[in-house]
Amino acid sequence: MKCVECGKEVPKLYEELVKGNIALFQCEACGKVADKYVEYEFTLVFLNLILCKSQVYRHIIFNIDWSTSTYDILKILFFSSILDSSLASCESLPCWLLQIIKNCAVIILFFTGVYIAAYSSGIKCSKMFLLRAILFSSFGKLGNFMIITWKYSSLPSTFMALFIYLNNMIAIRECLEVHTIKAEIFISFAWMFKTLLSSWFI
Structure with missing residues (x-):
């Protein structure tokens, strides 16, 4: 997993403090939220893709467990x-x-x-x-x-x-x-x- 802002490795993206409620992990390298897209709806993620943002590609490539087979x-x-x-x-x-x-x-x-x-x-x-x-x-x-x-x-x-x-x-x-x-x-x-x-x- 990587921080979408600076690209550094992070141990986790969020913590589930209470069941159903999560707290986004803050990257130690840049001090920003490691992956803000965790809380984004699919529509917002897709809009960021259309805008060709590097952060959303870091989220998709490194932080989502999809198409692994x-x-x-x-x-x-x-x-x-x-x-x-x-x-x-x-x-x-x-x-x-x-x-x-x-x-x-x-x-x-x-x-x-x-x-x-x-x-x-x-x-x-x-x-x-x-x-x-x-x-x-x-x-x-x-x-x-x-x-x-x-x-x-x-x-x-x-x-x-x-x-x-x-x-x-x-x-x-x-x-x-x-x-x-x-x-x-x-x-x-x-x-x-x-x-x-x-x-x-x-």
Whole structure:
């Protein structure tokens, strides 16, 4: 668990002094509440995600025990691939399945590129933490449904791509605990790695 304000390790996020009543733990390093999002409703957390706040990504990546199993990660990967496939002009089930498989492979290649770049820089990280950070920060793909509604206009698709890139960068930066520039370098390498291999094999 980590403080969402300064990123330092904390032993706990809150104490339950009385049953049903909790007291948020104060970080000793920065003197602020370690994780204010513990008391936030889902709607407020989602709004902070839309605002691309680093604190909410620290909360999601390090302080929430979600998607810890391989099965959970595969479900999120599959759903993300379906969102990517929603813009494809497929009219048959085999076409849809092939498109979903291709998109799964592209996501895995992007993750592999980030991991290789981080490992080459001497940064050790949990593969599960990194993969779920990348998958969750791509929630902007939900905008694909709006793109379909807007008849595939290039403007909303461009904004959506920039939004996903920004969230990926923040999530990778917080997960790997690196500077913004280094996170952008990792993403650039992963994008080239993904593009090169997908053009060869996919």
